Amino acid sequence: MIGDLFTRWAGEASAHAGQVDLLVLGFTLLVAALSLPVFVLMVVFALRYRRGRAANRRHPINRNVWIEVSWAIIPFVLIVVFFVWATSLYVDIYHPPDDAIDIQVEAKQWMWKFQHPGGQREIDELHVPAGQPVRLTMASQDVIHSLYVPALRLKRDVVPGRYVSMWFTADKPGDYVMTCAEFCGTDHSTMGGRLVVMAPADYARWLAETDVDRSLAAQGAALFRRAGCSGCHGAAATVHAPPLAGLYGRPVPLDDGSVVTADDQYIRDSILLPQAQIAAGYPRIMPTFRNILDEAQVLQLVAYIKSLANDPPSSQSPADDHPAGGRPPVEQGR
Ligand code: HEC
Ligand SMILES: [Cu+2]
Incomplete structure (x- = not known):
């Protein structure tokens, strides 16, 4: 017990x-x-x-440089060993x-x-x-x-x-x-x-x-349509919005000249804080979904966009071709 x-x-x-x-x-x-x-x-x-004990209190000067050096160096080396040991464990848990x-x-x-x-x-x-x-x-x-x-x-x-x-x-x-x-x-x-x-x-x-009910990515695919993402990012969209197929894991040039990697955090921020980072060459028209979608829903969308990672980046939309098959097609246009 x-x-x-x-x-x-x-x-x-x-x-x-x-x-x-x-x-x-x-x-x-x-x-x-x-x-x-x-x-x-x-x-x-x-x-x-x-007090009161008979002891020799004369305190003659008695120096030994090697003892003084060693009690600085030995603890230092030991502590550096621990620093390296702990850091390697720390690096491990972040990779x-x-x-x-x-x-x-x-x-x-x-x-x-x-x-x-x-x-x-x-x-x-x-x-x-x-x-x-x-x-x-x-x-x-x-x-x-x-x-x-x-x-x-x-x-x-x-x-x-x-x-x-x-x-x-x-x-x-x-x-x-x-x-x-x-x-x-x-x-x-x-x-x-x-x-x-x-x-x-x-x-x-x-x-x-x-x-x-469905896999995370499939829930995301349905939400992609329901929340209106496909209205801009879909094939039939007349809006100039970037295709999301093949986006995950790739470098994305931003309009301020910097380049970021499209990881989970980038995709999340693109949905909740679209004005923070603008993909180069696109208009600032994506609305924020901050008070519309909760974190669980955003996680579904991220999983969906991630599932499109291996699709060739097409000039049209993620809904176009699905060579991998089995993925529910996204309804196009709205
Ligand atoms: C009104 C049209 C519109 C809607 C609706 C819209 N987007 Fe966007 N989206 C854009 C445009 C334009 C950009 C490029 C400019 C920018 O980065 O904000 C973009 C950028 C993105 C990016 C970054 C892409 C890249 O190549 O860097 C992601 C991810 C994204 N949108 C996902 C979504 C999701 C998910 C939804 C639905 C919840 C959605 N968008 C709804 C227009 C839209
Ligand atoms: Cu708590």
């Missing part, structure tokens, strides 16, 4: 967790090794030179592998909503396969939240207005605590749930058993 509670909170659910624990343990030992001598000597001297499963996360008062690439949704529960990297792309609908999974030794603030991502490879099937680590209002303490790590075969079964 206690053991189970301990595993859910503090167990090591990934290789990364083990590395973090090792780092923290190592650093604790280093700090102990550097500070213990100081405290031991304090006690020894306090006893030896206490998700390319083959990671992309899961979209929407945080709001007071719940965590997850959506798998196949469209499976869940609230306050996240099912993932063991041994496979998972990347969470997270957005907040209201205030700052922070997704914290102690067993993964990972925590990331989810700040409104931008996407943050976090990745991990859980390797031990089990049930782990997930919580919000940023005070976010009255029900903050109830905002949490569980991370369920499953054997890959169980995960596949779970995906198959969970009802899906």
Whole structure:
């Protein structure tokens, strides 16, 4: 019972967790090794030179340069070792592998909503396969939240207005605590749930058993039409708007002369803050969808535009050709 509670909170659910624990343990030992001598000597001297004790207090000058140099250099080298060690771990957690499963996360008062690439949704529960990297792309609908999974030794603030991502490879099937680590209002303490790590075969079964209306990209395709995007970006549109096929991941020249990469954040901002970055050669006519679409819907649109990434950039529209097939066609014109 206690053991189970301990595993859910503090167990090591990934290789990364083990590395973090090792780092923290190592650093604790280093700090102990550097500070213990100081405290031991304090006690020894306090006893030896206490008032009324006969001791030699003449204090002759007794210098040894090598001792003085060594007690500066040795701790310095040790601390640099820890700096390099910790930094390499840090760099690691900011570089998700390319083959990671992309899961979209929407945080709001007071719940965590997850959506798998196949469209499976869940609230306050996240099912993932063991041994496979998972990347969470997270957005907040209201205030700052922070997704914290102690067993993964990972925590990331989810700040409104931008996407943050976090990745991990859980390797031990089990049930782990997930919580919000940023005070976010009255029900903050109830905002949490569980991370369920499953054997890959169980995960596949779970995906198959969970009802899906449509995949994330297909929901985005429908929304693309419903929200009126296709009226400008569609083939039949008379408006001069950039084609979105093949956009994802490519460099985009902007009208101020700079070039940005069309990643998730760029696409999100193009939809919610269209005036902030204007694609070179196009008029500033795209309206903002800020108060029209919520973060979950924007995540769907991003997934849809991403799904067009491998289509050849055509001069017309994403709705034109779908060599990959299987993607629901976007209705053209409005
Ligand atoms: C009134 C016409 C219009 C509508 C409606 C419209 N857009 Fe746009 N969109 C544009 C124009 C024009 C640009 C290029 C200028 C700019 O960057 O703002 C653009 C730019 C973009 C870009 C950046 C493309 C690039 O090549 O850099 C994305 C992504 C985008 N729109 C997505 C959408 C989505 C998704 C919707 C629906 C929610 C939408 N647009 C609705 C006209 C429109
Ligand atoms: Cu919260």
